[in-house]
Amino acid sequence: MAVKILKGSILIHRVFDVGGEVNLSQAEKLLSEDSKRLKLTTDTRKAIIIKDAPLKVELGTGVMEINGAPLQVNTFARVWAYGVMSITLELTIPIGTSWGELVLLAQGIEASGDIHKAAVAAKDALKKRVLAAISKPTEWAAYEDYITYFIEKMDGVANPRELLEKADVPALILAEGREPLSETSRDLITENILQYADNDLAVIDWNSALLIEPDGQRDVADVIEFSLTHLLEFRYYDDLLNLKLDELYDTIEQKKEGVINIFRNFYADIAEESSTRYIEFSEFLGRIENSLKTVGDPYLATVFRSSAEQFRFDDWRKSISRKMETLADITQILQGEVNSKRSHWLEIIIIVLIGLEMVPMFLAFKQYINLEFLLKIFGK
Numbered sequence: 001m002a003v004k005i006l007k008g009s010i011l012i013h014r015v016f017d018v019g020g021e022v023n024l025s026q027a028e029k030l031l032s033e034d035s036k037r038l039k040l041t042t043d044t045r046k047a048i049i050i051k052d053a054p055l056k057v058e059l060g061t062g063v064m065e066i067n068g069a070p071l072q073v074n075t076f077a078r079v080w081a082y083g084v085m086s087i088t089l090e091l092t093i094p095i096g097t098s099w100g101e102l103v104l105l106a107q108g109i110e111a112s113g114d115i116h117k118a119a120v121a122a123k124d125a126l127k128k129r130v131l132a133a134i135s136k137p138t139e140w141a142a143y144e145d146y147i148t149y150f151i152e153k154m155d156g157v158a159n160p161r162e163l164l165e166k167a168d169v170p171a172l173i174l175a176e177g178r179e180p181l182s183e184t185s186r187d188l189i190t191e192n193i194l195q196y197a198d199n200d201l202a203v204i205d206w207n208s209a210l211l212i213e214p215d216g217q218r219d220v221a222d223v224i225e226f227s228l229t230h231l232l233e234f235r236y237y238d239d240l241l242n243l244k245l246d247e248l249y250d251t252i253e254q255k256k257e258g259v260i261n262i263f264r265n266f267y268a269d270i271a272e273e274s275s276t277r278y279i280e281f282s283e284f285l286g287r288i289e290n291s292l293k294t295v296g297d298p299y300l301a302t303v304f305r306s307s308a309e310q311f312r313f314d315d316w317r318k319s320i321s322r323k324m325e326t327l328a329d330i331t332q333i334l335q336g337e338v339n340s341k342r343s344h345w346l347e348i349i350i351i352v353l354i355g356l357e358m359v360p361m362f363l364a365f366k367q368y369i370n371l372e373f374l375l376k377i378f379g380k
Helices: 024-034 099-111 114-129 160-166 169-173 183-190 219-256 266-294 298-310 313-379
Strands: 004-017 035-037 055-066 069-080 084-092 143-155 201-204 208-212
Touching: 004 099, 004 114, 004 219, 024 055, 055 084, 055 099, 055 114, 069 114, 084 114, 084 219, 099 143, 099 169, 143 219, 160 201, 169 183, 169 208, 201 298, 208 219, 219 266, 219 298, 219 313, 266 313, 298 313
Parallel strands: 143 208
Antiparallel strands: 004 084, 004 143, 035 055, 055 069, 069 084, 201 208
């Protein structure tokens, strides 16, 4: 019997960095009745606490055409305290969709340009509404995208584990239906399967995830989205450090060409900003570590760690830490050179000033010598 989807949806995420921080209380007032704080369920399986829970904002419903077929879409957003907006387009999977049709739908989503345009438009409109609550608004071109296939009810399988045998799950995760995947590709996906009860399933990959949730609860999907916002912040800090390092390297080239102004406080400014970024990044790492501690349920903690592994949090953390150390070392070395040169110039200036102070004394002494000479001549 072929597998068919009886109830499900596709969550298409676009995550953007919009500024330094967002005052959620102020944003909530600006959005009035359109927003509410995210509250996850609190049963024994799904107890999770997120510090500074984001605002969830409903942005309306509509119809979007994928593969020539109209699909209902509900758009909502979450505004996070650390300057991130995640826009989600939720497409309803038509009742009776076969697994093969779902894979084709996934391919259509990947190929569609309208989805990203709609997400950017939604982000821009929402950002404009809460702009007063955003400190240091920015417009960073990079973003994160992710797709979660959320299935609540299906026909053709007795349990989610059976789905792995009857349906091509890796093809859905990779949105690849044109050619058969190799066993290696399949194993990389199917080895990352999580399951709490016999009737649920989570397959989390770096690009998309498949969630089987008969009770319809979204906590696992919310944890994945939470992790996705952290990934964007990792990328943001990494890109920022690349920019600062490039500025330093350009300055070194100017120094070699002899056009650098030693009295300019460039290195001190870079050092101060580096310290500020280091504090921000330390707070950011602390937020990630605390989020792991505050996940009260082992299953959701496992989901978070699995997402962190797929998103390569450790690699990003090491890369950023290495660049921060490089930035600090180069800044200190160059600042030391400038301080040394300034000291030399100050020594020269002091010597010149002392010399200038000696000029009147020398002139007075010379005048005294001349006067003594005249007195001797005329005295005779």
